[in-house]
Amino acid sequence: MGQTGERGIDVQTQATSDFDIEFRGVTKRFGAVTAVQSMDLQVARGGFFSFLGPSGCGKTTSLRMIAGFEQPSEGDVLIEGRSVVGTPAHRRPVNMVFQHYALFPHLDVFDNVAYGLRQRRPRPDRDTIRRQVGEALELVRLSGFEGRRSWELSGGQQQRVALARALVNRPTVLLLDEPLAALDRKLRRDMQIELQTLQRDVGITFVLVTHDQEEALSMSDTICIMRDGRIVQMGGARELYDEPANAYVADFVGKSNFIAGTARAGGGLRDPHGRGFGGRRPAGGRALGEGEKAVLAVRPETVAILPDGAASGGFDVALAGRIRNRIFLGEHTEYLVAVEGIGDMLALVPKLAEEERGSFGEGQAVTIAWNDRSALVLGDD
Amino acid sequence: MADGTAIERRQSRVTAMLLLPTTLWFLLLLVMPLAVVLVFSFGERAPAGGYEAAFTLEQYANLPARLTAFTNTLTLAPLGTALCVIIAYPLAYYLAVRAGARVKLMLLVLVIVPFWTSFLIRTYAWIYILGGRGIPRLLDMVGIEDLRLINTPTAVLIGIVYGYLPLMVFPIYVSLEKLDKRLLEASDDLGATPLRTFLQVTLPLSMPGLVTGSLLVFILLMGEYLIPALLGGGKVFFVGNALVDLFLQSRNWPFGSAVAIALVVIMLVAIAAYLALVGRERTRSDASLI
Numbered sequence: 001m002g003q004t005g006e007r008g009i010d011v012q013t014q015a016t017s018d019f020d021i022e023f024r025g026v027t028k029r030f031g032a033v034t035a036v037q038s039m040d041l042q043v044a045r046g047g048f049f050s051f052l053g054p055s056g057c058g059k060t061t062s063l064r065m066i067a068g069f070e071q072p073s074e075g076d077v078l079i080e081g082r083s084v085v086g087t088p089a090h091r092r093p094v095n096m097v098f099q100h101y102a103l104f105p106h107l108d109v110f111d112n113v114a115y116g117l118r119q120r121r122p123r124p125d126r127d128t129i130r131r132q133v134g135e136a137l138e139l140v141r142l143s144g145f146e147g148r149r150s151w152e153l154s155g156g157q158q159q160r161v162a163l164a165r166a167l168v169n170r171p172t173v174l175l176l177d178e179p180l181a182a183l184d185r186k187l188r189r190d191m192q193i194e195l196q197t198l199q200r201d202v203g204i205t206f207v208l209v210t211h212d213q214e215e216a217l218s219m220s221d222t223i224c225i226m227r228d229g230r231i232v233q234m235g236g237a238r239e240l241y242d243e244p245a246n247a248y249v250a251d252f253v254g255k256s257n258f259i260a261g262t263a264r265a266g267g268g269l270r271d272p273h274g275r276g277f278g279g280r281r282p283a284g285g286r287a288l289g290e291g292e293k294a295v296l297a298v299r300p301e302t303v304a305i306l307p308d309g310a311a312s313g314g315f316d317v318a319l320a321g322r323i324r325n326r327i328f329l330g331e332h333t334e335y336l337v338a339v340e341g342i343g344d345m346l347a348l349v350p351k352l353a354e355e356e357r358g359s360f361g362e363g364q365a366v367t368i369a370w371n372d373r374s375a376l377v378l379g380d381d
Numbered sequence: 382m383a384d385g386t387a388i389e390r391r392q393s394r395v396t397a398m399l400l401l402p403t404t405l406w407f408l409l410l411l412v413m414p415l416a417v418v419l420v421f422s423f424g425e426r427a428p429a430g431g432y433e434a435a436f437t438l439e440q441y442a443n444l445p446a447r448l449t450a451f452t453n454t455l456t457l458a459p460l461g462t463a464l465c466v467i468i469a470y471p472l473a474y475y476l477a478v479r480a481g482a483r484v485k486l487m488l489l490v491l492v493i494v495p496f497w498t499s500f501l502i503r504t505y506a507w508i509y510i511l512g513g514r515g516i517p518r519l520l521d522m523v524g525i526e527d528l529r530l531i532n533t534p535t536a537v538l539i540g541i542v543y544g545y546l547p548l549m550v551f552p553i554y555v556s557l558e559k560l561d562k563r564l565l566e567a568s569d570d571l572g573a574t575p576l577r578t579f580l581q582v583t584l585p586l587s588m589p590g591l592v593t594g595s596l597l598v599f600i601l602l603m604g605e606y607l608i609p610a611l612l613g614g615g616k617v618f619f620v621g622n623a624l625v626d627l628f629l630q631s632r633n634w635p636f637g638s639a640v641a642i643a644l645v646v647i648m649l650v651a652i653a654a655y656l657a658l659v660g661r662e663r664t665r666s667d668a669s670l671i
Contacts, residue, residue, distance in 0.1 A: 067570060069570075088569070090569050090571075091572075094570075095570055098566070100563070102561065102563040102564050102566070104582060106585045106586055115571050119571060119572035119577060165571070166570075169571065
């Protein structure tokens with residue numbers, strides 16, 4: 001599980017494959033616009049896979065090519081090792097949960113969920129349909145809602161009906177297109193947990209599309225970060241967070257402070273003022289040559305704020321700064337610190353640290369500090 | 382609190398004033414004439430024509446004398462409506478679902494353009510097209526001889542479809558336009574073939590437009606006068622033509638009134654039956670065919 005990201009491997013599989021979904025050199029063009037650019041991808045069986053990226057990065061197009069709503073302009077899409085190029089959506093063993101659910105308004109909950117079963121030939125008998133629909137509704141905790149119409153349901157309930165309607169068909173892969181985007185924050189958190197639990201219970205491969213990094217990080221085994229129709233990096237949540245391949249990923253996954261400069265041959269970075277910063281290269285990252293444009297990325301939670309003039313307390317880097325802004329967020333406080341020659345840097349100070357070192361007011365002169373091991377030198381691409 | 386009730390009272394007064402024209406229109410132009418016609422239908426023809434007060438069912442007993450007009454109306458009006466549905470639905474579907482923005486605009490304009498000239502003139506044009514020097518002559522050239530169109534039920538049907546098609550296209554178009562295209566993708570995704578998607582999603586969701594269009598066309602066709610008069614030549618006549626004849630030619634107002642009342646009653650029964658059928662069909666497909 002989670003063993004993806006092995007790009008460039010020529011998998012000689014026929015009818016059976018370890019992968020539920022494979023893209024081989026897939027390109028999709030809409031007129032002059034290239035939505036997906038020669039993409040290679042493998043989605044392992046039984047995992048929770050996410051496409052993550054801003055709008056227009058090609059993630060939805062990728063999902064729609066799996067569903068069968070779009071056909072690739074070039075390359076091959078495989079489901080369970082079989083090419084499905086040219087196969088219409090209704091003949092593919094995948095089902096989709098649509099962004100705004102797309103529940104049939106003229107049918108009640110039962111008929112919505114039964115819809116897929118009734119398309120089967122030979123058609124299952126009445127009792128089979130009733131039992132399977134009942135099980136699917138139980139799975140999403142909506143038993144007793146059979147007779148309701150979609151407009152009588154809350155957003156979260158509609159979401160669950162959409163899930164049941166797809167899962168009842170026992171698809172090889174369940175596709176989810178921004179499934180939580182229409183829900184409010186609290187409900188979204190609940191549904192994230194619910195989706196994850198559900199995926200483990202049913203053992204079906206889930207492929208999610210989202211622009212919400214928190215959603216992708218919290219639920220997926222493997223996340224595929226996309227930009228401009230290409231894969232930027234693929235890996236687990238922790239890997240992407242701790243070892244981002246470049247500045248784009250470091251910026252997209254979580255928050256980062258960036259210091260622009262050039263790479264140093266011995267490691268680390270030199271900023272335009274000639275100051276040197278220590279930092280490590282991410283595992284699996286591209287090698288950087290001396291003088292190449294690079295950034296130093298420091299996560300805000302690894303940045304400490306010390307009273308001005310205090311001992312640097314064993315930190316590798318200590319810079320003078322002034323508090324520009326302070327936002328209290330409960331479990332921690334977000335400080336924006338103006339640092340000379342760098343600009344504004346963000347620091348997340350947990351409650352505990354604040355209790356020990358005291359809090360700081362706006363305009364106060366402080367020292368901002370971090371350790372070289374928390375800093376990453378990343379290519380600026 | 383007092384202010385609140387004052388505002389409420391003023392609002393209800395405004396509402397009443399806004400409703401007044403409609404109410405007056407309804408009473409003066411619909412209820413009153415209908416009441417007059419109803420009273421007339423129980424009367425007798427005055428010797429010089431017109432109406433003479435009486436209470437007799439004689440006019441109603443005499444209705445079979447105009448049976449042909451009723452049978453013509455009751456066959457050609459539903460048939461014309463059905464033809465309009467069959468032709469309008471694919472067109473509306475194409476306009477709403479398939480056509481690109483420019484083609485759509487052009488076709489919609491083409492559907493509307495005929496309304497810019499008088500219906501009478503356009504129907505006169507059809508007399509020429511269907512007449513001896515029109516289509517039959519063209520067919521004659523390719524070897525199909527002696528085809529008569531003008532003054533036949535076919536001519537009347539052609540005129541009906543020509544005249545009433547836009548009234549059918551627009552309601553269906555509107556209901557298909559509102560149809561969420563993602564529902565079609567959802568159906569496709571759930572394993573339905575394109576045909577089944579059409580039958581199970583598109584058609585049920587466009588039923589409101591189809592019902593509206595059908596009622597609109599059917600009701601207007603039941604009272605149709607012009608098309609049978611011009612294209613049916615005195616041979617294919619509707620109840621509407623019979624009414625013109627009775628009121629203007631033979632000046633038999635009471636009998637004309639009875640015919641008119643009979644038409645209204647038949648229409649109401651037909652519409653009620655149609656709506657009941659459509660309603661039952663819908664609830665059955667709703668409760669569904671497990």
